[in-house]
Every structure is written in C-alpha cells, then in structure tokens.
Amino acid sequence: MIGAVTENQDKVVRRRGPRKDAADNRDRVLAAAAVAVRRDGTAVPMATIAADAGVGVGTVYRHYPSRDALLGALTHRSFQLVLETARRAAALDGPPLEGIRFFLERTIEHGSDLVLPMHGGPAPSDQATVALRDEAHRTLGSILERGQDDGTIRDDVTRADIVSFGALLAQGLPHAPDWTATARRQADIYLDGLHPARRGKPTGGRSR
Amino acid sequence: MIGAVTENQDKVVRRRGPRKDAADNRDRVLAAAAVAVRRDGTAVPMATIAADAGVGVGTVYRHYPSRDALLGALTHRSFQLVLETARRAAALDGPPLEGIRFFLERTIEHGSDLVLPMHGGPAPSDQATVALRDEAHRTLGSILERGQDDGTIRDDVTRADIVSFGALLAQGLPHAPDWTATARRQADIYLDGLHPARRGKPTGGRSR
DNA sequence: CCTTAAACGGACGATATCGTCCGACTAAGA
DNA sequence: TCTTAGTCGGACGATATCGTCCGTTTAAGG
Secondary structure (H helix, E strand, O other): OOOOHHHHHHHHHOOOOOOOOHHHHHHHHHHHHHHHHHHHHHOOHHHHHHHHHHHHEEEEEOOOHHHHHHHHHOOOOOOOOHHHHHHHHHHOOHHHHHHHHHHHHHHHHHHOOOOOOOOOOOOEEEEHHHHHHHHHHHHHHHHHHHHOOOOOOOOOOOOOHHHHHHHHHHHHOOOOOHHHHHHHHHHHHHHHHHHOOOOOOOOOOOOO | OOOOOOHHHHHOOOOOOOHHHHHHHHHHHHHHHHHHHHHHHOOOHHHHHHHHHHHHHHHHHHHOOOHHHHHHHHHHHHHHHHHHHHHHHHHHHOOOOHHHHHHHHHHHHHHHHHOOOOOOOOOOOOOHHHHHHHHHHHHHHHHHHHHHHHHOOOOOHHHHHHHHHHHHHHHHHOOOOHHHHHHHHHHHHHHHOOOOOOOOOOOOOOOO
C-alpha cells in the first residue's frame, strides 16, 4: 500500500462521454425547467424543477451550478430552436412572405419549448448565445430583404420587427385560454399587414 | 363629571373621508407597486414596494392586506384605464379603424401604468374588475362591428383579437431597448392587416 | 464479477421574505 | 390649543428557499 501508487497512473479508466444516466438527467432537468419557468416564472423554486424532473436538488445544481446558469441554458436552447426554424424558413422556395409565415407558425407551435429571455429572464450574456441570436436575426433579415427587393413586403419593416413579433407570440398571454389559436389569428392579420401599403383604398384617412 | 357620560354619545367625531396622508400613501403604494411589478415581476418583495413608495411595510399591508389584494387593485386600476381609453376611442367620429388605432396607441402610451393580469398575475377574480373588463370588451366590440358592417375591417377578426393584441403591446418585451417605438410600428403593421383581405394580389398562395 | 470514478439525492445551516403587532406620531374637528 | 381616532413604520418570530456537502448508489470498462 506504500510504494505501488504511482506505477498504474496510466491504467486509469478513461471515460469517453458523460454517463448515460447523467446525460438523461441533464435533459430532463432542462425540459422540466422550461415548463416550470413558463408556468411559474423565473423565480420558480429549484426544488420544484427538481421534483418535476424526478431528481434531487443536488442533481440540478451539479448540472447547472446556479439559477442563472440554468436560465442561460434555457435561453441558449431557445435560440437554437429559433435559428433552426429561421434557416428552414429561409430555405423555402415560395414568396418571402410565406417564409415569414412559416417562421411565425413554427414559433407558435414550439410554444413552451421557447423560453426566451422574456419572462423577466436576463438577456443572453454568453457569447455563444449571442452568436446564435445574431445569426437568427441575419437569416430572418435575408428573407425580409428578398421580399422588400421584389416589392412584396413593405419597406419600413425591419428584421427587428419580425423578431419582436415572433417573441411576442412565443411569450403569449399567460392566462389566455387557447393561446395557440389566438396567436395564429394574430399572425395572419400581421402577415396581411406586411404587404406594401395600398394606395387609394376606400378605407379612409390614414394620413401619417 | 358623573352622570354626564351618556348624553354626548352622538357628539362622537364623524370623519367624512380618509385622512389626507392615508389617501396619499395609498396612491403612492399603488403607483410604486405598478412600477415594481413591471420591473421585477409579481413576486417582487413587499419590502421593495414599500421602500420605493417611501413608506414602511406596515403601511402597505394596512392598505392592501395581502399580496393578492395589492395585485388585484393593480388589475382593477389597469382595467379602469383600458375602459376609459376604449370609451374615448368609441366616441371618435372617424373611420372605425382609426378608433382602434387610437385605442392601441393610447395603450402603448399608458405603458407602465398598465399592469394587466399578464405578468403571471391572476386573472381578475372580483366582480367589479370583471365588470370593467367585460364593458371594455363590449365597447371595443362595438367599434369593431361598425368597421365590419361598413366593410372597412376584415370579418374574421373578433373583439378578443383586438384585446389580445392590445394586451401584448401593453405587456411588451421586458428587455427591449425602446419598446414604445417598436410597439408603435407593430401596431401600424397590424392595423394594415385589419383591412379586408385583398383578392388577386400577386403575393402568392395564401391557400388556407 | 469487480473496481472505481462519477453521479445521485436529500439533509442541513444560512439567508430572504412574509405578514403581524404595537408604541410613536399626526391630521383634523372641537 | 387640545383631544383622539386613525395612521405610520419597523422590529420580530415564522416560514420558505437557497446552494452546499457528503454518504450511498450506479454505470461501465476490465
């Protein structure tokens, strides 16, 4: 027990990835957190998240050392989804407006998976998440510009407007009975409004 | 000094209203709560609200016996503002769409005064607030119907849609740098979308 | 099967927030 | 000015949540 210590240093077991149960728990915690945060707000007790995920609080804190880390991970995941959706929308063939429609409808469907920096959470602080966000903005911007170039989308709209509207729909109204249906109708109206302004309609004086 | 007790029973001081300082503090607490709730969410510590209002926690609890009572009062006040705005909008002479525009713009301006049942707060439970809400809905509905009757507003929009959109704008995006400006543009687009659908535009297949 | 690094989960002391209670203070009528 | 009902505000015990720590359990390579 005395001199035999150093000689098997290289026989140490080298694990490749994380253990299966650890990876599972990590995912379950994140999923439970997404639901819990949407339901109870960002101040939801960690114990609640742990219980919902079926793990102990210790496990939550091991994977995400602080509440901010957990919220940050949620934000990151949300932006991953947003970027993915934006890319799919950009890859579509149809008119640009249909790309935007696709993006908005998908955003609505993602519903509770999107725990964006809304809900009182912090704006993304880590570089990786900011990069995701910026890339998503650029991607949506490219669709928008296509529409504005070919005259099918009004010129004064910015990519930030589209993003904001998407965020509003994703955020929703906490106590609305059937938000998905409402959001769809809101999006439909909004998309109609994205057409270039009609001149000489008999709808009366929109002066400025 | 002996038998003279009973005869001045009716000389007891009768105060008319609440004391001035009490009324002041009541208002200041409500105003501070509105700001604090918007900033920190409905779970904001009562001590914070008290400090912001420049009073002690005891004063907060006297005027509003529980957190729910305070949030309820905020909701009530919000719906008062909404109803008032809706009535002004309904009283306007111009095209109905301009009435809706007025309503939305005013709602945006009210900004932080509107702490609607959003923000994770409870839906209105007391009868008086529900009555305010319903009356506001009816008032907005009357504007909408006028527009749909004279053909200047698309038929599939409901009063609930207008209310929801207004609520979204009032709620805003917590971390948006200049929400008022963004909200105005969103409203402008939305209002454009409220026109009846144009047939035969070259914008491509909005099939369903 | 055995070994071992790693993960699990809940008990625990520290801290934060709650809502109450009561002695000091003040507005306002007499 | 005097009186007093009503208000003020913060200290306080109770409760809730935090994040850590550590003995137990488990996945997985040998």
